[in-house]
Amino acid sequence: MRTRVRKVNYAYVVAPSRAGQGARILGELRDAGVNLIAFNGFPAKRGQAQLDLVSDDLAKIRRIARQRGWRLSKARRGFLVQGLDEVGAVYQHIKKLGDRGINVTAAEAVAAGQGLFGMLLWVKPSDFARASRTLGAK
Secondary structure, three states: OEEEEEEEEEEEEEEEEOOOOOHHHHHHHHHHHOOEEEEEEEOOOEEEEEEEEOOOHHOOOOOOOHHHHHOHHHHHHHHEEEOOOOOHHHHHHHHHHHOOOEEEEEEEEEEEEEOOEEEEEEEEEHHHHHHHHHHHHO
């Protein structure tokens, strides 16, 4: 498998940082048939968590957010990198961006099993087009 970099869209919702809140939101998305490409949750402001919802169908997420009264962010962009899990798999992409003077604002990578890895990464909106060309994103 060749490494593949694709542009992704996401929006986030801020929820109370309490047990079960993420599961509630994910359950409502599941029940509505939303297929998430990726999900990322982390602490935000005091007592709250930011839940990033990466999907090919943000319009569906927006409809659900309106119905449920969630405050959804505007659409944002990032990259999904997928490929063989080998030594330096993440390094090569981060280095390419650094060599071009593009700062990575956030990144998360995991071994996905069966010799594969996945990584989400974000850059500033003003650097998105340059980063896209640098990474060869589709």
